[in-house]
Amino acid sequence: MPVPWEALIPFGLLTSMFAAAGTLLNVSKRAQNQGKPVRYHIDAWDEMMMDRDKRLTGHVRGQSTNPTAPEGFETSSSWYTEHTQ
Amino acid sequence: MSTFHDSASGSQPYKDPTPLPDNIPKVQELGATSAPLKSAAFFIGAYCKEYNEDFMLCKNESRGDPAHCLKEGRRVTRCATDLITKMRENCLEKFDAHWNCLELNNQEYFACRKPERALNKCMFDKLGLTKTIPGSPQGKTPIHEVASPVYTTVQR
Numbered sequence: 001m002p003v004p005w006e007a008l009i010p011f012g013l014l015t016s017m018f019a020a021a022g023t024l025l026n027v028s029k030r031a032q033n034q035g036k037p038v039r040y041h042i043d044a045w046d047e048m049m050m051d052r053d054k055r056l057t058g059h060v061r062g063q064s065t066n067p068t069a070p071e072g073f074e075t076s077s078s079w080y081t082e083h084t085q
Numbered sequence: 086m087s088t089f090h091d092s093a094s095g096s097q098p099y100k101d102p103t104p105l106p107d108n109i110p111k112v113q114e115l116g117a118t119s120a121p122l123k124s125a126a127f128f129i130g131a132y133c134k135e136y137n138e139d140f141m142l143c144k145n146e147s148r149g150d151p152a153h154c155l156k157e158g159r160r161v162t163r164c165a166t167d168l169i170t171k172m173r174e175n176c177l178e179k180f181d182a183h184w185n186c187l188e189l190n191n192q193e194y195f196a197c198r199k200p201e202r203a204l205n206k207c208m209f210d211k212l213g214l215t216k217t218i219p220g221s222p223q224g225k226t227p228i229h230e231v232a233s234p235v236y237t238t239v240q241r
Contacts (some may be wrong), residue, residue, distance in 0.1 A: 036188055036189055037189060037190075037191070039191055039192070040191055041191070045217075046119075046192075047162070049118075049122075051156035052118070052119070053118040053119050055098070056116055056118050057118060061120070061188075061216065062118065063118045063120045063121065063184065063188060064116060064117065064118050064149045065117050065118075065121045065169065065173060065180070065181070065184075066116035066117065067115065067116060067117065067166045067169045067173070068113050068114070068115075068116045068166070069113070069114035069115060069116040069210075070116065072098065072100065072113050074104070074111075074114055075100050075101040075104050076098050076099055076100065076101070077099075077101065078099045078101075081089060081099075082102075
């Protein structure tokens with residue numbers, strides 16, 4: 001007796017669409033974070049450090065162990081323009 | 086008259102219009118970013134203890150005036166730069182392994198104990214520095230030395 005394989009096509013479509021959406025989302029998040037997993041539970045300290053990383057390397061996830069900072073680092077901080085009480 | 090320009094809106098990076106005057110001595114700023122600093126944190130605490138404490142006590146008595154503690158701040162920066170240079174000379178691979186592991190794990194220490202043990206051993210052998218966690222309970226083993234901890238990453 002022939003098996004009704006056409007009835008399984010919608011299930012296959014749904015599964016593949018979930019898989020494609022999930023994969024694309026993950027690839028997009030990783031690409032925005034230079035191939036690393038996303039940072040989560042970021043507090044004010046982490047935000048400050050990530051802003052400093054951006055001033056040092058150009059990207060919030062960029063890292064370097066260079067003991068000396070690049071040229072404009074000393075004057076690139078907008079800390080004192082931020083709102084204070 | 087001066088207007089506030091949001092630093093995210095310009096094409097050039099933000100440049101401070103009022104930098105430090107020339108009569109204040111300059112210090113070479115530390116170029117290490119957050120993950121290597123987090124990896125080296127306890128060693129900076131061990132190596133630069135006097136300078137760090139000096140700076141903190143100075144800040145404590147200055148009530149918010151940045152000009153009061155510039156000299157102590159320069160000393161702190163120089164000591165940290167010195168230590169990062171020494172770590173790069175002596176333990177570069179283990180240091181890189183540890184902070185790369187931290188970067189892949191949301192910069193959490195508990196996820197990277199294996200590379201951390203290798204780095205601690207290298208730092209102790211080459212530079213004589215140990216990691217001690219201030220304020221850890223007296224009788225028990227410190228959390229970074231516990232052999233099989235309760236809290237780990239979901240995938241091990």
